Structures are given as structure tokens and as C-alpha cells.
Amino acid sequence: MELLQMxxxxxxxxxxxxxxxxxxxxxxLQMKLAEKEPMLGAFLTINDMxxxxxxxxxxxxxxxxxxAGPLAGVPIAIKDNICTKGLRTTCGxxxxxRFVPAYDATVVQRLQDAGMIILGKTNMDxxxxxxxxxxxxxxxxxxxxxxxxxxxxxxxxxxxxVAAGEVPxxxxxxxxxxxxxxxxxxxxxxxxxxxxxxxxxxxxxxxSSMDQIGPIGRTVADCRALYECVAGYDEKxxxxxxxxxxxxxxxxxxxxxxxxxxxxxxFAVPKEYLGEGTREEVREAVKxxxxxxxxxxxxxxxISLPLAEYAVAAYxxxxxxxxxxxxxxxxxxxxxxxxxxxxxxxEMYVKSRSEGFGEEVKRRILxxxxxxxxxxxxxxxxxxxxxRRLIREAFDKVFENYDCILTPTAPTTAPxxxxxxxxxxxxxxxxxxxVAVNLAGLPAISVPCGIDAEGLPIGLQLIGNAFCExxxxxxxxxxxxxxxxxxxxxxxxxxxx
Amino acid sequence: xxKIDEAVLEKAELLAKLKVDASERERTMNEMEKLxxxxxxxxxxxxxxxxxxxxxxxxxxxxxxxxVTNPDGKVQTLANVPELRxxxxxxxxxx
Numbered sequence: 001m002e003l004l005q006m007x008x009x010x011x012x013x014x015x016x017x018x019x020x021x022x023x024x025x026x027x028x029l030q031m032k033l034a035e036k037e038p039m040l041g042a043f044l045t046i047n048d049m050x051x052x053x054x055x056x057x058x059x060x061x062x063x064x065x066x067x068a069g070p071l072a073g074v075p076i077a078i079k080d081n082i083c084t085k086g087l088r089t090t091c092g093x094x095x096x097x098r099f100v101p102a103y104d105a106t107v108v109q110r111l112q113d114a115g116m117i118i119l120g121k122t123n124m125d126x127x128x129x130x131x132x133x134x135x136x137x138x139x140x141x142x143x144x145x146x147x148x149x150x151x152x153x154x155x156x157x158x159x160x161x162v163a164a165g166e167v168p169x170x171x172x173x174x175x176x177x178x179x180x181x182x183x184x185x186x187x188x189x190x191x192x193x194x195x196x197x198x199x200x201x202x203x204x205x206x207x208s209s210m211d212q213i214g215p216i217g218r219t220v221a222d223c224r225a226l227y228e229c230v231a232g233y234d235e236k237x238x239x240x241x242x243x244x245x246x247x248x249x250x251x252x253x254x255x256x257x258x259x260x261x262x263x264x265x266x267f268a269v270p271k272e273y274l275g276e277g278t279r280e281e282v283r284e285a286v287k288x289x290x291x292x293x294x295x296x297x298x299x300x301x302x303i304s305l306p307l308a309e310y311a312v313a314a315y316x317x318x319x320x321x322x323x324x325x326x327x328x329x330x331x332x333x334x335x336x337x338x339x340x341x342x343x344x345x346x347e348m349y350v351k352s353r354s355e356g357f358g359e360e361v362k363r364r365i366l367x368x369x370x371x372x373x374x375x376x377x378x379x380x381x382x383x384x385x386x387x388r389r390l391i392r393e394a395f396d397k398v399f400e401n402y403d404c405i406l407t408p409t410a411p412t413t414a415p416x417x418x419x420x421x422x423x424x425x426x427x428x429x430x431x432x433x434x435v436a437v438n439l440a441g442l443p444a445i446s447v448p449c450g451i452d453a454e455g456l457p458i459g460l461q462l463i464g465n466a467f468c469e470x471x472x473x474x475x476x477x478x479x480x481x482x483x484x485x486x487x488x489x490x491x492x493x494x495x496x497x
Numbered sequence: 498x499x500k501i502d503e504a505v506l507e508k509a510e511l512l513a514k515l516k517v518d519a520s521e522r523e524r525t526m527n528e529m530e531k532l533x534x535x536x537x538x539x540x541x542x543x544x545x546x547x548x549x550x551x552x553x554x555x556x557x558x559x560x561x562x563x564x565v566t567n568p569d570g571k572v573q574t575l576a577n578v579p580e581l582r583x584x585x586x587x588x589x590x591x592x
Contacts, residue, residue, distance in 0.1 A: 240559070348588065365513045373512055
């Protein structure tokens with residue numbers, strides 16, 4: 001059986017039962033990387049230095065029983081804003097081009113403890129600011145379904161790598177949709193967990209009150225396995241919550257069980273998410289999913305969520321404000337890019353930051369600095385925080401009567417290169433389906449639900465109540481079962497790598 | 498309605514420790530103004546008496562003992578410093 005046709009749990013079982021060695025697994029993926037990377041551009045750094053030693057360590061650990069969990073031996077890619085000890089972490093920015101972390105992020109430590117193998121670090125929009133991965137300072141990442149289209153962003157490298165079959169799993173980060181939207185554009189599954197579920201220790205901060213690390217895989221079950229590995233309280237991140245993470249303990253529900261769980265489950269579909277700004281093919285695909293659920297025992301009802309229309313405005317004020325504060329640490333003194341020829345300390349800060357950051361990052365820092373400045377703080381930042389509370393309360397009200405909310409993940413499919421960055425406001429408005437979830441701290445998952453006339457995937461977003469990832473997985477797995485197997489980019493023959 | 502002019506941009510640059518090139522200033526001011534004008538749609542919502550929400554899921558911060566638990570990473574940490582002398586980062590003269 002082709003390595004990437006199997007679930008990640010099955011892959012790990014094969015490795016643990018010695019039907020497959022760790023080296024054979026990694027070698028097979030490295031061959032794919034060598035074949036596809038020159039065109040795809042999903043990775044910024046391949047973990048060449050540490051790989052041999054790590055493979056040996058994992059193989060021995062599996063033999064001794066040290067690594068016995070459901071993901072032991074499975075390779076993974078990590079978004080390049082998550083710190084990996086001894087392995088370059090650039091955030092897609094010239095500012096951090098040579099930055100090598102002295103420590104592992106907590107999620108990375110958990111992957112290591114589970115016996116997983118890091119193949120490399122993936123491309124991303126600079127400091128996770130963007131929706132196409134085009135703001136990366138280093139390279140373009142292509143969409144494996146059609147190479148003239150973007151993979152989405154900011155976790156575009158992670159999603160493209162999974163979609164192209166270079167890795168079975170990847171980690172991304174999601175501040176306003178940066179896991180879900182590229183997952184939708186690349187035809188894979190991506191989860192943004194509840195705020196506080198996954199440690200942010202070692203995640204380079206963009207907007208701290210909304211950033212969450214999330215898993216990306218080809219199926220809901222794969223995504224869930226990775227979520228269970230990394231989620232849970234961490235004393236190094238004071239915002240993680242001491243709540244138990246339900247583990248599936250190796251039990252993968254069968255077809256009947258998955259569909260049975262949908263019976264009586266209540267889905268709300270806010271009409272605002274299917275309005276004029278949503279492309280017809282996307283709307284039809286989501287309506288198709290609604291019908292499928294309805295025919296199989298779920299209750300699907302249209303509702304109204306009028307505040308959804310204000311989410312983008314509130315989000316960009318808050319995200320830029322937090323970014324302006326978080327990114328003030330990049331001053332060219334302790335680490336990161338330092339400009340040559342500055343004569344005073346202030347000049348060195350300004351030159352280093354102006355040369356080290358790209359255009360989109362500078363735009364957001366300037367906007368955030370303005371929104372937090374004297375005379376404007378109340379009118380912009382405080383106002384946005386008040387609207388944020390109203391948005392959260394509106395979601396709470398919906399969840400009094402429903403288990404899940406259904407929306408498109410994005411109003412369109414993946415755009416062509418060079419089209420999205422022309423108008424910043426239009427680009428920000430494309431995040432309309434995803435940002436409210438981050439403002440409210442809720443979990444949400446994107447699952448493929450169709451393919452448009454150009455052959456590009458469409459994503460269905462399922463939003464759950466806080467800390468109800470379990471319900472979200474059940475709903476997403478049930479839908480996935482009803483939908484049937486979703487083609488991969490390479491099976492479709494669309495991949496031109 | 499907000500108007501972004503040179504004075505406002507200069508203030509934002511000072512706070513942000515950034516300098517926008519002369520050739521980019523006009524476009525930057527227009528873009529900032531357009532984006533801020535869009536966000537002013539928030540004023541359509543009555544937020545009188547609403548308490549600001551700083552985190553979507555405001556769980557109680559869980560604190561730990563104030564003890565050093567990280568291993569010594571001095572060498573790796575200092576390896577990232579752009580200019581180093583006697584284990585101290587060097588910066589341009591300040592006085």
C-alpha cells in the first residue's frame with residue numbers, strides 16, 4: 001500500500017510492528033521531496049543535520065518501548081514560526097533569516113516525546129501576516145492542485161506539503177484563519193483549536209490573544225491524532241487551560257459509528273456567510289453538504305448572525321495592535337537582522353526594522369501603532385474589543401441551541417498568483433469567514449467539500465463551542481464519511497510537479 | 498472620519514520605529530486611510546456599557562512557581578546576537 005494512502009495511525013502501526021522501518025518511511029518521503037520541492041516550494045529548511053541521528057533514536061525508542069504512542073515513527077513538517085532547537089526558524093522573514101532557536105516550542109517537545117520525526121520547516125507569509133504565502137521573504141509556494149494558484153496562507157507551506165504528499169502531517173498556526181483557509185485551498189483538513197487548548201510557548205507571536213497552533217492532515221482522523229498529541233495544559237503558557245483532552249486511544253470509529261453520531265446533531269448555518277461575497281460554486285458546495293447532513297439524520301437550520309459582518313474590522317484593529325506590540329522586540333540588538341551603518345541607537349532600530357520587515361508586516365505595525373496611540377486608542381482599539389465581546393456573546397447564544405455552525409471556509413477558491421496583494425482591504429475582506437472564530441476563541445475545522453470548475457478544492461468550515469473539539473471531530477468525521485473519499489492532488493492528475 | 502496626513506504618518510513611524518521611503522509615503526497614507534475608514538463601520542454598533550474583551554476565551558491565567566527550570570542555553574542564545582563583545586550585545590554609542 002502506498003505510504004501516503006494509509007492513515008497516520010496505520011503508518012505508525014506498520015513501523016511499530018516492524019513491517020516498515022523508520023528509515024524506509026523517511027527515505028520514501030525524502031524521495032518525494034526531492035522530486036516535488038523544486039517546483040512546489042513548500043519548505044524553507046530541510047532538517048538534514050539532525051535527521052540521521054533522530055531516525056536512529058526513534059527506531060531504537062520504538063524497539064525499547066519508549067515510543068509506543070499512536071504517532072511513533074511518523075514524519076511531520078512544522079511551520080517556520082514554531083521554534084525548533086538547533087533548526088533555523090525564520091517566520092518567512094529576512095528579520096529572522098539566520099535565527100536558530102535555543103529551545104523547542106512545547107508542541108515540538110511533545111512531538112519529539114511521541115517519537116515523531118521532523119522533516120523540515122515550511123514556508124509561510126511573513127510573520128503569519130497574509131493569506132496567500134506570497135508575503136514570504138524567501139520563495140513562492142505553489143498550490144499542488146494548480147501551480148499557477150496560491151496555496152493560501154499563512155500556513156501555505158504546511159498545507160501544500162500535506163496536499164502534495166510530501167508529508168502525512170504538518171503543524172500550522174491560525175490567528176485569523178491561517179490553518180483553515182490554506183487547508184481549504186489545498187484540499188486537506190485543518191483545525192484551529194479553542195484558544196488555550198494548545199501551548200503557544202515557542203510560537204513566535206503575531207496577535208497573542210488569537211494565535212493558536214493547529215494540526216493539518218489529509219483526513220479528520222489524522223488531524224485528530226496530531227491534535228491529541230500536542231493539546232493540553234502547559235505550565236510554560238499561562239493561557240493554556242487545565243482541561244482534560246479526550247483521547248481516542250487508538251479507537252478509530254467505523255463507518256456506521258461515524259454516521260450514527262450525526263443523528264440528531266444540530267447544525268446552524270448563518271445566512272450572512274452565504275451572501276453576495278461568496279462565489280456561487282462555493283455556496284453550492286456548502287449547500288450540498290447541508291443537504292447531505294440533513295438527509296442523514298442531522299438537523300440543519302438557517303440562522304442569522306448579523307455581527308459577522310463586523311468581524312473583519314474588529315479583527316484587523318486588534319491583530320495589528322497586538323502585532324505592533326509583539327514585533328517591537330525585533331530591534332537588531334539581541335537577535336535578528338541588524339542594518340549596517342547606523343550611528344545612533346534609534347537610527348539602528350529604525351534602519352534594522354525598515355530593512356528587515358517586508359511591506360505587509362510594516363503596514364500592520366504602522367496601523368497597530370496608530371490604533372494604540374494617544375487620542376485614537378478608545379475610538380479604534382477599545383471599540384474593537386467591545387465589539388469582540390458582542391461577537392463572542394452572539395456565538396454563545398447560537399450554541400445554546402446548536403452543536404455546530406456550518407459556513408464556507410473561504411468565500412472563493414485559491415486565487416492566482418499576483419492577484420491578492422494588489423489591494424490590502426480586498427485581501428483582508430477575504431478573511432471574512434474565518435476571523436470571527438479567532439476573535440471569539442472558538443475551535444473550527446476545515447474539511448474539503450467540493451471542487452470548482454477550475455479543479456480547485458472548496459472547504460467547509462465547522463465551528464464548535466469552546467472546548468468542544470470532540471463534537472467538532474464527530475461532526476467532521478461524520479460528514480467526511482457521507483461525502484466519501486476526497487481525491488488528492490496527485491490522484492487527480494492535476495499536480496504538475 | 499479619519500484623515501491620514503504626513504503628521505499622523507510621522508507619529509505612527511516614531512511609535513513603530515519604522516521609516517517609510519519617500520516614494521512609498523503617498524501610497525502608505527492612502528492605504529492606511531482606506532483601511533481605517535473601513536474599520537469605522539464598527540461605529541454602527543452601540544457598545545455603550547459593553548466591557549471590552551481582551552481574549553476570546555478568557556480562562557484564568559495559571560501561574561507557576563517563579564523558578565528557573567530551563568537548562569542553560571547561554572551559548573546557543575548568544576549565538577544569535579548580531580554583534581557581541583565579552584558576551585554582551587554591542588550597540589551604537591548612546592551617550
